[in-house]
Amino acid sequence: MGMMADERIKILLEQRFAEGLPDFLARRVLFWRDEEGEFEGEAEALCPDGVRFVRLTGSNNFLVKKLLCRDDAESDFLVYDPLSYAGDADDWLLDVKLYSEEFRADLISMRMAELHIEPSPEMRRAVRVYLKFLESKERRAKLASLGREYRRPIDLHIDVMAVLCGRPGGGAVEIVAAVLAGGGLLRRCAPRNDGIRCAPRNDGICCAPRNDGICCAPRNDGICCDPCNDVLARIGKYGDVSVFWRLAEKLAGYVDDGARPLLDFAAHILLTAASAQLDAGLLKGLERFVSETGRAWCHGFVQEMQRGSAADADTLFEICRAAEDALKLPARFGGADVDALLGCDVFPCIDERILLRLFSEAPDGAGHPGRILDVVERRRVTGWHARTQEYYGCLFHLAKMQEFGVAHGAGFHLAHAEEIWNAYTSEYYKMDSHYRRFHICFGNTLKDANAEIEDALKQAAEYAEGLYHYWFLTGLTENWTRAAGADLAALGYVSGVARQTDFYRDYPQKTADGGARAFVIVSDALRYAVGVELADRLMATMGGRAAAEAMQAAFPTITKFGMAALLPGGKLSAEIKGQAGGKGGKAEVFANGLPTGSLKQRSAALLAARENSIALAYSEVLRMKKQERRELTAGKEIVYIYHNAIDAAGDARATEDEVFAACEKAILEITALVKIIANDLGGTNIFITADHGFLYTYRPLAETDKIGRDEIPGDIFEIGRRYALAGVGASPEYLLPVKINEALRGFAPRGTVRIKLPGGGENYVHGGVSLQEMAVPVVVYKHARAAAKSYEGAKSPGLTLISESRTITGLMFSWDFLQTMPVGGKVQPCNYSVYIADESGAAVSGKQTAIADRAGEDAQGRVFRVRLCLKPMAYGRNKDYKLVITNGVDAPEEIPVRIDVAFADDFGFDV
Secondary structure: OOHHHHHHHHHHHHHHHHOOOOOOOOOOEEEEEOOOOOOOOOOHHHOOOOOEEEEOOOOOHHHHHHHHHHHOOOOOEEEEEOOOOOOHHHOOOHHHHHHOEEEOOOHHHHHHHHOOEOOOHHHHHHHHOOHHHHOOHHHHHHHHOOOOOEOOHHHHHHHHHHHHOOOOOOOHHHHHHHHHOOOOOOOOOOOOOOOOOOOOOOOOOOOOOOOOOOOOOOOOOOOOOOOOOHHHHHHHHHOOHHHHHHHHHHHHOOOOOOOOOHHHHHHHHHHHHHHOOOOHHHHOOOHHHOOOOOHHHHHHHHHHHHOOOHHHHHHHHHHHHHHHHHHOHHHHHHOOOHHHHOOOOOOHHHHHHHHHHHHHHHHHOOOOHHHHHHHHHHHOOOOOHHHHHHHHHHHHHHHHHHHHHHHOOOOOOOOOHHHHHHHHHHHHHHHHHHHHHHHHHHHHHHHOOOOOOHHHHHHHHHHHHHHHHHHHHHHHHHHHHHHHHHHHHHOOOOOOOOEHHHHHHHHHHHHHHOOOOEEEEEEOOOOHHHHHHHHHHHHHHOOOEEEEEEEEOOOOOOHHHHHHHOOOOOOEEEEEEOOOOOOOOEEEEEEOOEEOOOHHHHHHHHHHHOOOEEEEEHHHHHHOOHHHHHHHHOOOOEEEEEEOOHHHHHOOOOOHHHHHHHHHHHHHHHHHHHHHHHHHOOOOEEEEEOOOOOEEOOOOOOHHHEEOHHHOOOOEEEEEOOEEEEOOOOOOOOEEEEEEEOOEEEEEEOOOOEEOOOOOOOOEEOOOOOHHHHEEEEEEEEOOOOOOOOOOOOEOOOEEEOOOOOEEOOOEEEEEEEEOOOOEOOEOOEEEEEEEEEOOOOEOEOOEEEEEOOOOOOHHHHEEEEEEEEOOOOOOOOOOEEEEEEOOOOOOEEEEEEEOOOOOOOOOOOO
16 A cells, blocks of 8 residues: 555544544544455554553454443544445344444545445445446545435446446436447447457458457448447446346346347337236237336336437337237237227337228228227327327327218208208317317328338328218208208398398497497408307416307408498399409499499498497507507407408419418417407407308319310309309309399309319318308307406316225226316316325335326216336335325325235345
8 A cells, every 4th residue: 555545544543533522432443344354454554642452353243342332432443344245144243333433545435435325335346346336536526416325236326327328317218328329239349258349450441350259340430330339338347237227127127138239128128118018918929028027117208208208209119019029919919909909009010000001991991980089089188199099080080070970961951941950060160160179180190101011001091081072062062952942042142141231230339339439350251160169268278258150151252342242231242343254244242332342442331330439450560569450459349350361362373282281280370369459458248259160171173073165155243253243134054053142143152162263272262151151150259358257268187096095905997087077168177196205205106197188977978097017126115105286386185095015125236
């Protein structure tokens, strides 16, 4: 031992004996522990002056105890102790040591003291594994920054490996995740028996793998020719790889023989996790990858990775793909019944098999809509749902369309137009909504298509098109035009149904006459089904109440007629300007004799009826500052704001396929505009309506869905794809007549037929008399401020535990939960997180999601079964645990539970 070390030790000893004494002690007894005997010869010489030195030999323990306790109970003592004891019972001086102090002089002891590691023999053995790791000040600092005290070897091993993995503070899950992400899944680059890599060849080219499985030489650039795992290499360089594999065996039940590829380890974790969710028969032949003892940990590992960071989820996804390919799991699961796969969310290919099967069955009618909806319900809380949610969205809306078809399988045969109108505005419109939602989801899948599912989905999309277009639209429109045809020909509108020309009188004028301000938002082509969704959105996001009503748009259902109909007076007139024959001839529309073609003209029409009125463009309102808006609308009793998102997209050939997405854009923009009116302008009474609706079908139309321009005889003044304005003498055989005035007749194609015109844009059309074109919403929104009695914010539906048991006896278990209120109105859908926590609030189980969005009044239909998995660890029967149910907004519900699980803890993990 060098002089510098001796001097340093002597100084440390002198400092220890010079320190103040602990309470109730009159002297200091310091036991110098040195099991390796490194200071056997120097110890006595290093004893400070005035301190008695005693050396334990193994045969003088009793005499030393007598000396310390009886013969000299006043002197300071340095007791040199090079002995090791099999157990506490063999240590005669244990009682003295308990009230004395300990000193160690070796580097390991100093490092242990620096890092707050308990100076026990098993902890010293653990530290010896990481001597190279501890050489680095930076690595020691990362470990010390965790601020932990180490009393068990496993805790130290995990934290050191986490630092080496680049995840300081991470647990076993993070370590395993880092290893699996570290490369070399298919083959493992094994070190030589002495742990040293072989040297590179002079030419820098990798030699061939040796027959004994030992790694070939790395190239000069440091890259191994065999795939090698960077993380395991770091663990091996600064510690011992066998510690990692012992951890893997303890937690996951995986036994490594030094030669198995890492993919075996990955497959073991994944299949062991899946074995908790799949029937054993589906894994027949793969039993070597399944561990009963590691099932809970592997299941928890997969859940944490799936629901962790995006990087972790991506890593696990790629690992799953590698395992699926190697073990041919898609083919294995492809033959399984859908019900047998529903409970498993480990492998992405399971979602693909389920979706492929159900999309393939849909066109044949083999998939019952109730069964499909149940599948979607169960799969939407699974780990990979974010990657397939658009596909499941397609499946959901397709099933809802099928469900509608089953409910109305006999077709549409109502006798009265008013009856059909009421059926459409209360129920039938939902078919339009589901078709729109189907195509939004379908369009999203095409942005990053899954090759396994793409063709089956496109086949299902063809089926959806036929169901919507050729069954629903065609059948409903034929029923409607038969029932409404007489009224349209004689009156120009359908009697018994609210009319657009009465809008001004019934809504803004009535409000203003009552002494309140009225704000009207007119959104071009906001058809009824979209208006209902808008009303729901306002109910969910605003403090007031919203309701969707319906009225019939003026014919033809085009912008200039609809915009005029919404103005004061209730009386429209039209004059043809230009030539007949559709060449330069156009109708100019007037409201109470005033022109209405421009925003300025509409504003003048409003002012003519009521002095304190104004018309604004949405874009203009959006550009203004808050004060500018207030100044412009101050003192105004009626304010019209014109918005155009849907028609702007649909009427342009290049963007007509984006019209469904434009509907969502319109909902978002109008919701924001309502907030501006309510918050900035003090608006309380807000009415949202449209000039007309629209027809849209995704698939290009067949020739049988079109009628030629030359098939319409007579003087045609103006023509569109869904209407024609002609002189009184015209009577096209294939068109439905609609009265306009004494000098002008209107005609509309029957069903969903389009009139052939030059140019594109056949799929998105309006102007005709279908319910989708004629039914426009009136969303009545009554705002309430937060301080008002009428204010009612959105509510969560609530979720509570209904299973009677409060005792957990296994690591994996299922409990039933009830959604306490049905969704609807102010009660909005909500995602709840459910997990078990300890007394400090730390989760001791995986966190599962329950989506509370069920609208049924029957409580039994609002019951969820949630499966939870405890983390493998030691639990105390008398400790406090709680079930936590939280949505991140409301106060969480915490229910005391008891955990009575027999599980081997981490003691005994020693290296």
